[in-house]
Structure formats: structure tokens, C-alpha cells
Amino acid sequence: MADKKLTILGIAGSLRKSSYNRAVLRAAQLLAPSDARIEVFELDGIPSFNEDEEQHPSAKVIELKERVRAAAAILFVTPEYNYSIPGVLKNAIDWASRPYGNSAWQGKPVALLGASVSPLGTARAQYHLRQVLLSLDMHALNRPEIMIGNAAERFNEQGELTDEKTKELIRRLLQNLVAWTRQISQQSASAD
Ligand SMILES: Cc1cc2nc3c(=O)[nH]c(=O)nc-3n(C[C@H](O)[C@H](O)[C@H](O)COP(=O)(O)O)c2cc1C
Numbered sequence: 001m002a003d004k005k006l007t008i009l010g011i012a013g014s015l016r017k018s019s020y021n022r023a024v025l026r027a028a029q030l031l032a033p034s035d036a037r038i039e040v041f042e043l044d045g046i047p048s049f050n051e052d053e054e055q056h057p058s059a060k061v062i063e064l065k066e067r068v069r070a071a072a073a074i075l076f077v078t079p080e081y082n083y084s085i086p087g088v089l090k091n092a093i094d095w096a097s098r099p100y101g102n103s104a105w106q107g108k109p110v111a112l113l114g115a116s117v118s119p120l121g122t123a124r125a126q127y128h129l130r131q132v133l134l135s136l137d138m139h140a141l142n143r144p145e146i147m148i149g150n151a152a153e154r155f156n157e158q159g160e161l162t163d164e165k166t167k168e169l170i171r172r173l174l175q176n177l178v179a180w181t182r183q184i185s186q187q188s189a190s191a192d
Pocket residue numbers: 013014015016018019020021022079080081082083084115116117118119120121122
């Protein structure tokens with residue numbers, strides 16, 4: 001029988017080995033509903049964006065665009081750097097949005113969340129990211145918003161998310177993302 005699981009591509013905006021946001025993505029893989037799977041794309045190795053090179057992107061950028069296109073939905077897990085999204089994440093987003101007219105992001109359902117060591121838990125970065133998603137013409141899920149503040153208190157020494165309230169929110173976010181994705185694909189099928 002055909003595999004009916006919906007594929008969500010998860011991208012965390014950190015390269016750090018002990019990154020809380022990469023750990024959140026690993027937790028999300030375990031919390032995904034049974035009719036979905038989360039695959040992870042790591043951002044290491046993506047060069048700095050240069051518009052002169054956009055017609056000849058690196059193999060890693062080509063892979064990113066292929067993985068985004070193959071996924072039914074995207075899950076961004078963003079840290080907050082200086083009240084905004086990290087350059088490494090914006091850089092990857094910019095690459096996969098180019099060349100003009102050939103963006104991989106166009107029309108994709110997307111959800112976002114983030115973890116930070118401060119109490120505000122990436123709220124400012126997430127609103128900047130939402131603005132970027134608008135520019136990309138992605139379909140961003142609104143609820144639940146998940147801003148994981150004081151991250152150090154919510155993980156154990158193995159980097160596993162231990163906070164039950166946060167886990168429950170992530171479960172709900174992923175359920176909503178799956179429902180949102182199916183709704184959007186039905187709407188576009190009936191419009192065809
Ligand atoms: C350059 C830089 C800027 C940062 N700015 C913020 C900030 O504006 N707000 C915040 O909550 N945390 C800020 N932090 C702290 C991050 O929340 C913290 O480093 C977090 O662990 C990064 O995510 P990661 O664990 O996934 O790598 C900053 C960290 C760095 C390295």
C-alpha cells in the first residue's frame with residue numbers, strides 16, 4: 001500500500017552542536033502525529049548568498065530546494081539573534097527563494113516555533129520570520145504560538161526536551177500543521 005504519511009521538512013536555524021533549537025526539532029520528530037513524518041535538513045555547508053551565483057547554486061543549495069519542494073509542509077525552529085532570525089537561517093531562505101520566479105517556498109504550508117535562553121523565547125525573531133514568510137507567499141499556521149523561553153530549564157543533560165507543557169504544545173502545533181496542509185492541498189485540488 002502507498003505510504004500516505006505527510007512529509008514535513010524541519011529546518012532549525014542553528015549550527016551549534018548542543019543547540020536547543022535543533023533539540024526541539026528532534027523532539028518534534030518524536031511528537032509528530034502518526035500520519036506525518038518530520039525529516040530534518042541541516043544548514044551546515046550552505047555558502048553565503050551571492051546573487052552573482054544564484055544561477056549556479058552549490059550542491060547543498062540544490063539539495064535544499066529539492067527537499068523543500070518534495071515536502072508537503074515546512075517546520076522552522078528558529079533561535080533569536082539580536083531580536084531577529086539568525087543569519088544562517090535567513091541565508092538559506094534567501095538561497096531557496098532564488099532565482100526570481102523559481103522559489104522553492106512558494107505556496108508551502110509552514111509552522112514555526114523557537115527556543116531561547118531568555119524569557120521571551122524568540123517572540124521577536126518569530127515575528128520577523130512571519131514577515132519573511134509573507135514575502136515568500138507561504139501559508140503560515142497561526143496557532144499555537146510556541147515561544148520556548150528559559151530553554152536551559154526545559155532540557156536534560158542529553159539535550160532531550162523534558163518540559164511536558166512544551167511537548168503538548170508541539171503535539172498540537174504538528175496536528176494543526178497536518179490539518180492545515182491537507183486543507184490547503186484540497187482547496188488547490190478543487191480549484192484545478
Ligand atoms: C549573536 C547572538 C545574539 C543573540 N541574541 C539574542 C536575542 O536577541 N534574544 C534572545 O532571546 N537570545 C539571544 N541570544 C541567545 C540565544 O537565545 C542562545 O544562544 C540560544 O541558545 C541560541 O539557540 P541554539 O541553542 O539553538 O543555538 C543570542 C545569541 C547569539 C549568539
